[in-house]
Amino acid sequence: xxxxxxxxxxxxxxxxxxxxxxxxxxDSSMGHIRDLPxxxxxxxxxxxxxxxxxxxxxxxxxxEPLYVIPASKKKVVKNLKKLLKQSDELILATDEDRExxxxxxxxxxxxxxxxxxxxMVFREITKEAIEQALENFxxxxxxxxxxxxxxxxxxxxxxxxxxPLLWKKIAPKLSAGRVQSVAVRFLVDRERERMKFRSARxxxxxxxxxxxxxxxxxxxxxxxxxxxxxxSGKDFDENTGKLKKPKSVVLxxxxxxxxxxxxxxxxxxxxxxxxxxRQKRNPSPAFITSTLQQEANRKLGFSAKQTMGVAQKLxxxxxxxxxxxxxxxxxxxxxxxxxxxxxxxxxxxYLFDRVRNYGGGSKGAQEAxxxxxxxxxxxxxxEDAGLSGAQFRLYDMIWKRTIATQMAQAELExxxxxxxxxxxxxxxxxxxxxxxxxxxxFFRAYVEGSDDPEAALENQENYLPGMSEGEEVIEDGVEPIxxxxxxxxxxxxxxxxKELEKQGIGRPSTYATIISTIQDRGYVEADGKxxxxxxxxxxxTELLEKNxxxxxxxxxxxxxxxxxxxxxxxxxxxxxxxSSYFNGEEGLKAKVEKQEEKIDPQxxxxxxxxxxxxxxxxxxxxxxxxxxxxxxNGEELTTSIPVSWKPSDLTAEKLxxxxxxxxxxxxxxxxxxESGEPIFVLNGRYGPYVQVGEVTEDNKKPKRxxxxxxxxxxxxxxxxxxxxxxxxRSLGNHPDTGKxxxxxxxxxxxxxxxDGTFASLKxxxxxxxxxxxxxxxxxxxxxxxxxxxxxxxxELGEHPxxxxxxxxxxGRYGPYxxxxxxxxxxxxxxxxxAVTMEDAIKLITxxxx
DNA sequence: CAGTGAGCGAGCTTCCGCTTGACTT
Numbered sequence: 001x002x003x004x005x006x007x008x009x010x011x012x013x014x015x016x017x018x019x020x021x022x023x024x025x026x027d028s029s030m031g032h033i034r035d036l037p038x039x040x041x042x043x044x045x046x047x048x049x050x051x052x053x054x055x056x057x058x059x060x061x062x063x064e065p066l067y068v069i070p071a072s073k074k075k076v077v078k079n080l081k082k083l084l085k086q087s088d089e090l091i092l093a094t095d096e097d098r099e100x101x102x103x104x105x106x107x108x109x110x111x112x113x114x115x116x117x118x119x120m121v122f123r124e125i126t127k128e129a130i131e132q133a134l135e136n137f138x139x140x141x142x143x144x145x146x147x148x149x150x151x152x153x154x155x156x157x158x159x160x161x162x163x164p165l166l167w168k169k170i171a172p173k174l175s176a177g178r179v180q181s182v183a184v185r186f187l188v189d190r191e192r193e194r195m196k197f198r199s200a201r202x203x204x205x206x207x208x209x210x211x212x213x214x215x216x217x218x219x220x221x222x223x224x225x226x227x228x229x230x231x232s233g234k235d236f237d238e239n240t241g242k243l244k245k246p247k248s249v250v251l252x253x254x255x256x257x258x259x260x261x262x263x264x265x266x267x268x269x270x271x272x273x274x275x276x277x278r279q280k281r282n283p284s285p286a287f288i289t290s291t292l293q294q295e296a297n298r299k300l301g302f303s304a305k306q307t308m309g310v311a312q313k314l315x316x317x318x319x320x321x322x323x324x325x326x327x328x329x330x331x332x333x334x335x336x337x338x339x340x341x342x343x344x345x346x347x348x349x350y351l352f353d354r355v356r357n358y359g360g361g362s363k364g365a366q367e368a369x370x371x372x373x374x375x376x377x378x379x380x381x382x383e384d385a386g387l388s389g390a391q392f393r394l395y396d397m398i399w400k401r402t403i404a405t406q407m408a409q410a411e412l413e414x415x416x417x418x419x420x421x422x423x424x425x426x427x428x429x430x431x432x433x434x435x436x437x438x439x440x441x442f443f444r445a446y447v448e449g450s451d452d453p454e455a456a457l458e459n460q461e462n463y464l465p466g467m468s469e470g471e472e473v474i475e476d477g478v479e480p481i482x483x484x485x486x487x488x489x490x491x492x493x494x495x496x497x498k499e500l501e502k503q504g505i506g507r508p509s510t511y512a513t514i515i516s517t518i519q520d521r522g523y524v525e526a527d528g529k530x531x532x533x534x535x536x537x538x539x540x541t542e543l544l545e546k547n548x549x550x551x552x553x554x555x556x557x558x559x560x561x562x563x564x565x566x567x568x569x570x571x572x573x574x575x576x577x578x579s580s581y582f583n584g585e586e587g588l589k590a591k592v593e594k595q596e597e598k599i600d601p602q603x604x605x606x607x608x609x610x611x612x613x614x615x616x617x618x619x620x621x622x623x624x625x626x627x628x629x630x631x632x633n634g635e636e637l638t639t640s641i642p643v644s645w646k647p648s649d650l651t652a653e654k655l656x657x658x659x660x661x662x663x664x665x666x667x668x669x670x671x672x673x674e675s676g677e678p679i680f681v682l683n684g685r686y687g688p689y690v691q692v693g694e695v696t697e698d699n700k701k702p703k704r705x706x707x708x709x710x711x712x713x714x715x716x717x718x719x720x721x722x723x724x725x726x727x728x729r730s731l732g733n734h735p736d737t738g739k740x741x742x743x744x745x746x747x748x749x750x751x752x753x754x755d756g757t758f759a760s761l762k763x764x765x766x767x768x769x770x771x772x773x774x775x776x777x778x779x780x781x782x783x784x785x786x787x788x789x790x791x792x793x794x795e796l797g798e799h800p801x802x803x804x805x806x807x808x809x810x811g812r813y814g815p816y817x818x819x820x821x822x823x824x825x826x827x828x829x830x831x832x833x834a835v836t837m838e839d840a841i842k843l844i845t846x847x848x849x
Numbered sequence: 850c851a852g853t854g855a856g857c858g859a860g861c862t863t864c865c866g867c868t869t870g871a872c873t874t
Contacts, residue, residue, distance in 0.1 A: 009868065031868030040861060054863095072870070099867050152865075159864025167862070177864045312869085324867090509866055521863095605854090622854045629854085638854065666852095684851035691851090704851070 004087035005120070006080065006107060008094050011316050012125070016093070019130040025083055029094065030076055034067040034106045036156055042068050055160050057153050059589070063578040065153060067106070077110055084111050089118065092140070093133075096121040097368035098568070102148035105140050124331045124370060126377075147568040150577055154178070154560060157582055161592050162544075162551060168596065169604040170539050170621065175521050176551055178560070179506050181544055183514055184523045185552040186499055187491055187533040188541040195648050196610045197487035198241030202231050203257035204483070207430050208476035209269065209419065214465050217476055220419055224429035225250045225260070233485045241485070257480035260428065264478055267423035271471045275416045283404040283442040285328035285358035286371035289508030290501040292323070292398070297494035297529070298449035300393050301838050302800075304493050304512035309800035310390045311372070318375050319385065319395055324508040325369035328358040330405065334370065337379045338406040345381075345403070346444055352408050373402040389797025390837060400446040407442035415464055419473060434464025490530040503554040504561065525646075532646055535619075535626040538607050547595045613652040617659060630659050637662045642687040658683060661713065666691070670718035679721050681713050688713040690721045708745070708767070723768045728753075732772045734779075741775045743767050754779050796837045799844070806840050808832050819844050 005026045007013055013026040020026065036056035037043045047053045047066060058064040069077055084090060090113045092104035108117055118137035122129045159177040166174040205222040223230055231249040236242065243251060252260065287295070289308075296307040311323035321334075330338070335355055342351050358371075374380060374395070382396040415434040420427055437443065467473070491499070493515055500506045506514050515531075518524045523537040533541075544552045566572035582588050607619040607626075618629045619641075626641040639662040641650070666680035677693035688711075692703045705724040707716065716724075723729075728744030734754055741754045743761075750767035751758050752775040759778040761767055796806040799819060808826075809818050816825040817840045824843050826832060 011869095029868080030870085032866070033868095035866090036864090039863085073868095075870090076868095095867085103867070148866090155865045157864085161863095163863035173862050175863050179865065316869095507866060509868080513866090517864095602854095620854075624853065627854065640851090640853085682852075686851055689851060706851080 001089065002087045003089040003091055004080075004083050005091040005093050006104075008100065008103060009322075015125045015318070016130070019125065019127050020134075024091075025087065027080060027083055029080070029103055029107060030073070032099070032103055032106065033073045033077055034069055034110060036065055036152065037068050038070065042070065044068065055156060057156060059157075059582060062575050063153055063582075065149065067109075069110070080107070081111055084113055084115070087115060089116050091118050091120050091137075093120040093122070095368040096123065097366040098144055098148045098151065098564070100368060101141055101144040102152075105142070105145040108140065123368070124333065126331070126333055141568075143570045144568050146574045147564040150567055150574045151560070151564055153578055154581060157578075157588060158551060161588060162548060165592055165596060165599075166540060166543070169543060169599050169601045171536065171623070173521070174536070174540060175517075176540065176544060176548075178551065178557060179500075179510070179514055180518055180521075180523075181540075181551045182503070182505055182554050182557070183496065183500060184518055184533065184537050185541050185545075186496065187518075187524060187531055188537050190488060190491060191533050191538075191648055192610050193238070194487040194490070196239045198237075198239060199487070200236040200241040200243075200485045201253075202233075202236075202483055202485075203252040203254060203480050204230055204232070205257060205261060205264075205428070205430075205478050206481050207264075207269075207419075207421070207478045209430075209432075209473045210476060211465050211467065211471070211473055216463075216465050218432055218464055220417070220430035220432035222260075222428055223431045226427050233483065236485050238485075238487075252480075254480070254482070257482075260426075261478045261480055263424050263426060264421050264428060264475075265423070267421040267428070267475070269419055269421050269473045269475050271417060271467050271469055271473060272420045272429070273416075273418040274467055274469055276413060278411060278413050278438065280409040280411050281441070281443075282409055283356075283407060283446065284401065284448045286330055286334075286373055286402050286405050287398055288325050288328050288371060289323060290326075290497050290511060292372055293497050293511060294494040295397060295401075295449055296394060297492065299397065300390070301529075301836070302390070302394075303838075304497060304515055306390070306800050306838075306841060307394065308512045310394045313800065314387075314391055314395055314398075315375075319380070319387070319391075320398055321371070321373050321375050322369045323372050325372060326365040326508050327367040327369060328371045329367065330357055330373060330402070331370050333377045334373050334402070335406065337374070337377055338403050341379050341381075341403050342406050342445075346407070350407050350441065350444060352406055356405055358405070371402075372398060374399050379403070390800050391798070404442040404446035407445060408439070410441035410443045411438040412436065413438050417464065417467055421475075432464060433462070435460070435462040437461055490532060492529045492531065494529075496531060503557070505554055505557050532648075535607065535621045535641075535647055538609065538647055539605055539621045542608060543599070543604050547599065548591065607647075609647060609650065611650060611652060614655070615652065617652070617655045619650070619655075628655055628658060632659070632663050639683060642683070644687065657714075666694075669716060669721060673722070679718065679725075681716050681721070683713065688716075690716060690724055692725060706745075708750075720768075727767065731770070731775050734776060741772065741779070743770050743775065752778055757782060793832050794835070796835070796840055799841065806837065806844075808835050808840070817843055 003024045005016070005020065005024055007016060007026065007028050008031055010028045010030065013028050016026055043053050052059050056066045058066065090111070092107060094100040094103040104119060119140050120133050120137055122133040155178055159175065162176040163174065166176055207220050208217050209220055210217045228250045229248070231243060231251040235244055235249050237244050243249065292311065293304045293307050296302040297304065302310070308323065311320065314320045315323050335357065339351060379399060382392060382399050385395060387395055413436045417432050419430045419432070421430065496515065497511045500511065500514065519526065522534055523540065524531050524533055541552060550556045563572060563577050567574055567577065584590065605620045605622065607621065609619060616630060620627055620629060624640065625643060627638055628641060629636060629638045637659055639658050661683050666682055668678035668680055671678055672692055680691045682689055682691055687706065689704050689706045703725060705727060707713065707724065728742045731741045731743055731752070733739060734741055737755060739755050741752055743750070743752045745767060750761040750765070752761065752770065757779060759782040761770065761778065765774065792807050792809055794808040796808065798804065799806050804819060806817065806819050809816050816823050819840070826835065
């Protein structure tokens with residue numbers, strides 16, 4: 001008897017093969033094999049005329065979905081059909097969650113088996129688990145399949161009815177969805193808080209102290225003055241920068257702080273209180289997808305996408321368990337392996353006396369897989385695993401975190417000491433605290449990273465000499481310290497994934513793509529690790545908040561999950577649910593239709609940013625990017641916001657300035673000494689530039705030149721403008737060859753050129769006043785390189801996505817990155833020695849676009 | 850490159866969740 005077993009992932013087929021009888025044929029579906037049509041070209045022609053064809057769901061007839069096989073899956077289906085013909089039995093072993101159940105159902109629908117069909121489920125691939133699964137087949141759970149279908153249809157209806165509204169009202173190709181719109185709103189909301197934020201400055205004192213019989217100097221901070229608490233960051237209102245309760249705290253400014261320091265000059269310093277307390281710490285749960293992405297981002301600087309690429313490789317090569325999971329649960333096998341490793345590596349005293357297992361993952365977790373951990377029944381030590389580069393670093397982190405779960409608690413002792421300084425009738429209270437690690441426990445293996453640098457200090461020791469109440473200490477100087485309150489930090493990929501997961505939005509398989517999607521749609525730009533929402537993000541979020549609140553509310557997903565649970569329990573009918581969402585007066589369809597009439601496109605493009613004193617300047621997003629508008633003397637003036645500006649860069653002052661240049665018209669800063677034409681400083685889409693003469697009707701383009709980086713329009717005088725317009729300019733002739741050397745600004749920045757050889761200027765050079773000697777120097781540096789053959793500067797390791805080698809090379813035309821056989825030059829302002837794998841990957845993906 | 854912020858109009862854009870493709874140097 002031949003059985004065909006279908007799983008979701010090809011890697012699983014390999015491991016599963018070991019535990020299944022020899023005559024079982026195992027193959028994979030590669031995820032879903034059928035779906036609603038993704039685009040117009042996937043809609044079968046016989047449905048194209050239908051009103052609902054674009055949705056792929058017959059909303060007029062019971063929300064019947066139209067399923068198609070995407071081109072990429074045709075081969076898979078054909079192959080599975082062939083294999084099934086040769087089999088006597090079909091065993092569906094897709095994942096044990098909502099999506100997995102649906103995949104099994106789609107497989108039966110497509111393969112139409114005329115042999116017996118069995119559903120097999122297991123949560124770990126071990127001999128016992130598989131043997132048990134083989135004896136406990138069940139049927140496909142149609143309620144669960146219905147729940148998945150409802151989820152799929154809801155997402156489609158929401159996404160494909162609201163997105164077109166955005167095309168009509170704001171800009172084509174925009175998108176909205178249950179997940180992405182909430183993610184974008186998180187970013188926009190945080191940015192609004194930052195824009196409203198008003199910083200405050202306050203001062204305190206830091207005292208250097210030592211014991212009478214001990215030279216060790218420690219520091220203590222002023223916390224109270226004459227019994228009243230000193231103001232610190234949390235006492236200030238974020239939106240005003242003023243104290244929330246001015247009467248209950250003491251606020252020191254620069255002068256008062258210095259005065260107090262002088263007053264304390266003759267003070268007596270005495271320990272007034274010593275408190276000790278011990279605390280125990282438990283290790284974090286084993287990794288799930290979201291926490292792995294966060295830690296790799298914090299500790300290794302990987303993006304979510306990179307992390308998943310590296311993890312995929314580790315998984316395929318049998319180093320780790322499945323990397324897309326929402327459960328922190330460790331199997332019995334894993335716990336044993338971890339405990340064995342702890343004992344071997346750290347000794348028995350580091351082993352936790354009980355088994356520690358963190359069941360239950362996040363909100364809405366489906367727990368089809370266990371935690372991400374080293375594969376197998378005994379863990380390979382990272383150093384002995386034969387890994388390098390990114391794979392080694394990620395595996396090492398996973399190994400340590402897993403081991404740590406079975407390690408003893410860490411024990412810490414905190415000592416808080418209060419010291420009083422009395423002088424001139426004033427009592428100043430200083431505090432200091434020490435931290436001692438009594439027993440490191442799991443700290444030996446693993447300490448969780450943090451987005452907050454202050455919290456990262458948590459696990460460091462902080463020595464403090466022993467002191468007792470009443471003891472006198474000696475002052476070694478007191479210094480006023482100024483502090484500034486900071487706005488809430490922008491999201492990073494790590495903190496966004498954390499927030500999404502906390503709200504139960506998105507799934508392990510989608511966190512990385514959510515971030516890509518919102519970037520691709522132009523809602524977000526990454527600046528290093530931070531994610532910054534664009535003007536478009538503000539416009540879209542505003543429109544949704546005002547008109548379709550559900551879609552930007554994270555409660556929508558939790559509400560949907562509750563309904564899906566009911567469907568999965570057989571307590572709610574799928575059509576009833578979908579109809580209540582889509583039809584009726586309060587349904588999505590009617591709402592969108594109503595908004596389509598109601599919303600004025602011009603008003604939808606009008607941003608309401610939390611800016612103060614805007615004085616009727618209005619901000620819009622338009623076809624050519626963001627622009628501003630103001631009525632001046634009955635006339636409507638508009639002008640572009642330069643492309644490099646972010647929403648949070650806007651201030652009333654800067655916008656006034658833009659309007660002013662527009663209002664005054666092109667303002668001449670003088671006439672060209674030769675032609676006599678006026679020279680203007682103008683503001684264009686790419687920022688400020690200078691122009692000679694007016695634009696005439698006859699299509700002739702006037703001479704123009706952009707301002708250089710860091711130049712401000714009001715600083716441009718005639719002399720500077722002429723210099724800019726002169727580029728490329730001649731520097732004279734090369735002393736050796738007699739040929740001319742020119743300086744100019746090109747696509748890759750300022751350069752000098754001689755006899756067809758270009759050399760980029762360094763950051764410290766200025767193209768406007770660079771002299772011949774310096775140009776010769778730059779060119780000869782370049783020449784030295786050109787006489788050499790390319791040489792490797794640094795090996796970076798393997799690219800996480802394709803495993804090809806990445807290295808930094810020094811070539812004839814300057815340093816470049818070599819990725820497989822492709823080369824990418826580095827710009828001159830980066831230090832080739834300091835290039836990291838992360839930089840290289842960024843460059844490669846950018847250039848590949 | 851760069852100034853504008855409108856409109857002709859066929860056919861298209863868009864969602865979320867599963868999973869990894871590989872024609873040749």
